[in-house]
Amino acid sequence: MNKIVQWIDERISLEAARKFAKKKEVPVFYGTVWYYLGGVALFLFIIQIITGILLTFYYQPGVNTAYESVKFIVSKVEYGWLIRETHSWSANLFIFFIFLHMFTVFFAKAYRKPREMTWMTGMLLLLVALGFGFSGYLLPWNELSFFATRVGTEIAGALPVVGDFLLKFLRAGDEVSGATLTRFYGIHVAVLPLIAITLLVIHLLLVQFQGMSVPPKLEKNPALRRGAIPFFPNFVLRDLTVWLIVFNVVALLALLFPWELGLKADPLAPAPAGIRPEWYFMFMFQTLKQIPAHFLFMEGELFGILVFLVGGIIWFLVPFLDKHAGDPDAVSSKRWTRIGIIVLAFIIVMTIWGYLV
């Protein structure tokens, strides 16, 4: 082992990397546990890449083969069920941890100068993750996913100006069909991974170069800080331990709570009862359902979509709008925290409501 390290060291000096790694420290305080969330999301993304690649070995996109090949994977291929269920579970947890990561970052005001770019790449990564979820949901070509996609693309089609184009672009035609399936497949396994990896590299490099952010409160009051540990190897080892636990939990979830494949999609059949989007779209879906058919001078649905659009853009630009984020006593800073709480509460309430109805 040592010899190999030496061999490499003689050719490219590892000293610089080692120095950098030693220099980077992780502050220890009440919020250290937040630092694991992004790492867990990263790890789940790695699981997605691996299990995703494994699934492509057997999956065949196409109206006549998609459902059948997924069925084949879970029934005929040994441990195929584990790969598929892990991919589904890890996908859901991935998005869950991204949300968690985002809100902790938001409330810790970690987006403030100089980390605006980290926040924005993170937000884009969230969008990409939602895109992964939306496109991947259709791929088994079962009844629920088929109709959920129909509804989902319809919502995109309600957008002003670009709606028609977007609907046709997503569906590859007027209806959700085999062409939609292959299109979603291409987006899911090629387009989104490329974008995601690019964004991820930028996001991670920024984190590495800028180090860990601490909340403004801690900056002001160093007494709250309980020291620091080196990133490598101390924090990395802790990270790995958490990842290991997460991995095992995912595998157990895959075993104990498999995602049902259901019935094959039949475009001519009437939509079955209980059509639902994936849970992470639920709050939007539920909100759109509650808006009256006409609101002000436009259609209710359109209004809802526009609100989400504008809200999303504001959320994306928060580092520039929250000008006194570094000062924990600033009124505007507190106001943004309150907005964050309202947004979080809204999402939680709407999601729960959506599942109760």
Add this chain to the structure above:
Amino acid sequence: MKTRIVLLGIFCLSLGYGDVVRKDACYTCHQVVDEDRDDDAKIMTHIDQDIHLQVGLSCADCHGGDPTAFDDPDAAMWDNDDFLGAIERGDQPEVCGKCHSDPQFMRQYTASVRTDEVQQYWTSQHGKLLQQGDEHVAVCTSCHGVHGILKKDDPRSPVYATHVPETCNRCHGDADTMAGYGIPTDQYQQYKTSVHGKALLENNDIGAPACNDCHGNHGAMPPNVVTIADICGTCHVNNRQLFVSSHLNYDMLNVGAKQCIECHGNHGIQPPSEELLHAGTKTFVCQSCHDLHGEKAAVLATQMDSVIDSLKRNYDQARALISTAEQKGMEVSDLYEFLDEAHRSLMQTRTSIHSFNIQTVRETAGPGMKASTNALEGARRSLQEYDRRRWSLFFMTLAASFLVVILILKIRNM
């Protein structure tokens, strides 16, 4: 009376010039409800749906008279030599037969229409009694209705498949009407609870037999001893084939026993169950003719029963195990191929007992036993796989837990 008729005549005249009214004096005048003639209301209520009227025939085509005599009821009816008025029951078959037995005439309405109804009718029990002067029996209108006759395949028709039992029951279920004929009146009550009645009346399976499918319609006649198996065999082909070549059929015909009916009953026929073969119990069907103990019949019944029983048990077990595996989330849809085959074989085996030959029964059950064993093994394999999955995850968790403990130790000792 006289003035009324004149008034009516004027009224008819005035209507005759209207655009919307048929150019048919009978129709036009009888439409006017007159308190002295309350029959008219009954006659005219459904007249418009009558198939005869719809193809352009007139009342006069059955009742005679002159439908063009708008202004003169006497000329239209009483003074007209062809006028029949209300048709006597006894004359009915011939009146209807005037057209319905004439292929040349009927062909203008339907190329492939049958014209033997009246001919058949005279061979029926109804027809024979009518010929003897009994006017209580069913004639054409008893089943088809009178003014407002519908095509036989019109779902509103009283002779449409699902309405036939009720239609026959109107007379056959009425004790007063049937008094003196010496036949029971509970056929419909029995039929309603039978497997055929439930299929036809509750599930609307018009493929299921109504009265006429066994008794005939125009030539209605109870099946006699020799033809019962043929009647049932119209649909239950395999059962018939096995039965008529069995020794039991030979013996039954020798003693004048009523083939299928002896074991299964007739109007109240129930879905057969294995209980019929349970020698030594009340339900044992053979004992109605055979002595019980030590007889060949009891031995054979027990043997046949045990073949069916073991196949059924195998099939049930396989099905239960498959559904257990399914509930545990295993993918077992392939096994339904075997299960379906076993089920098919079970049905065939139950049919095969009509051969009254244990060898035939055993041979028929063979493929089913094999198929259910295959299904059973498949389900077991799938349940083993289920356990294997848990074990492999258990080992993974074990290794991971160990690793986590070591990692924590390592971190502590940094």
Add this chain to the structure above:
Amino acid sequence: MGTDSGTSLPSASRRKFIDYLLGGGILAWLGTILYPLYRYLTPPKVANVSVNQVEAGLVKDFPLNTAKIVRFGRKPVIVIRKKTGEFTALTATCTHLDCTVQYKSDAEIIWCACHNGKYDLNGNNISGPPPKPLTRMVAKVQKDKVIVMRGEEA
């Protein structure tokens, strides 16, 4: 965190011991991960046959005027070779009470033994209780094999 040495073992050898355990643990864990992976990548015994197309058998196994029941997913399908040598495929589930139909070569009809239902070779119900025709499938000959597919509308 730092080092704590509350035990009698000298810290260095203790660390070494933990390193060994760590190496062993990683190997054991990797084993439980790589084994399923290896099994996953091993080609399964059953080839991936989709249920949109099923091989009914070799042409030579179909003498003229015979038929065979094949499985199409969960459903049985009757594949008939007519006297003329053409192939026809229809769903084999009787439309009356779901029995499986069979081919009667003497009458050249499809027949259901349960209640004597009859269909012609186009699947039309021609006599007995069946209320509807059988659904037509597509039968094609590819080289020496008979292939059955779903009809055009599906």
